[in-house]
Amino acid sequence: MARYGTSFDFIIGSSHFVKSMDPYEPHFWNKRGEVPGFEAFFKASLKRAQHLYDCFDSFGHLDYAVRYAPHQNVYYSYEQYSRWIDPLLRTLIDHGKALECNTGGFKYGLGQPNPRKEILLRYREMGGEMITIGSDAHVPDYLGFEFERCRALLKECGFKYYTVFHHRAPEMVAL
Ligand SMILES: [Fe+2]
Numbered sequence: 001m002a003r004y005g006t007s008f009d010f011i012i013g014s015s016h017f018v019k020s021m022d023p024y025e026p027h028f029w030n031k032r033g034e035v036p037g038f039e040a041f042f043k044a045s046l047k048r049a050q051h052l053y054d055c056f057d058s059f060g061h062l063d064y065a066v067r068y069a070p071h072q073n074v075y076y077s078y079e080q081y082s083r084w085i086d087p088l089l090r091t092l093i094d095h096g097k098a099l100e101c102n103t104g105g106f107k108y109g110l111g112q113p114n115p116r117k118e119i120l121l122r123y124r125e126m127g128g129e130m131i132t133i134g135s136d137a138h139v140p141d142y143l144g145f146e147f148e149r150c151r152a153l154l155k156e157c158g159f160k161y162y163t164v165f166h167h168r169a170p171e172m173v174a175l
Contacts, residue, residue, distance in 0.1 A: 014059075
């Protein structure tokens with residue numbers, strides 16, 4: 001990271017691959033099944049957060065895998081995977097890293113951002129304060145998608161501020 005110095009305002013650390021396979025690919029789930037697929041994804045994400053927290057400012061779309069799970073979020077809960085999610089959140093909080101609230105989940109028809117509300121609540125409950133907001137737009141039409149919904153949800157979860165980064169330094173902005 002030293003190579004880039006502060007030439008970036010903001011770096012998102014997003015977990016995708018598990019053993020060279022992205023949950024985006026159906027084969028990821030076909031090979032393992034749904035629950036082991038989630039377990040493998042959260043396990044890998046925890047390991048990444050613990051080893052690489054120095055390389056990013058905010059941890060991106062924490063439950064991203066749910067977008068592509070065979071039943072999406074129908075059988076997915078925070079409680080089921082809390083043994084990996086809790087220490088991941090702990091790592092972010094202890095090292096002053098933000099958690100991303102990614103509205104892409106709404107775009108994928110999940111009715112939730114990534115991560116889902118229970119995880120945002122848990123992060124707040126554990127003392128987490130820094131939330132960055134992203135739309136994962138990929139195309140201009142989705143820039144800022146459902147940000148008002150996101151604002152309301154974050155307030156419901158007990159957040160009063162969201163975080164923006166300039167030259168990799170956080171700034172708290174009222175929601
Ligand atoms: Fe991503």
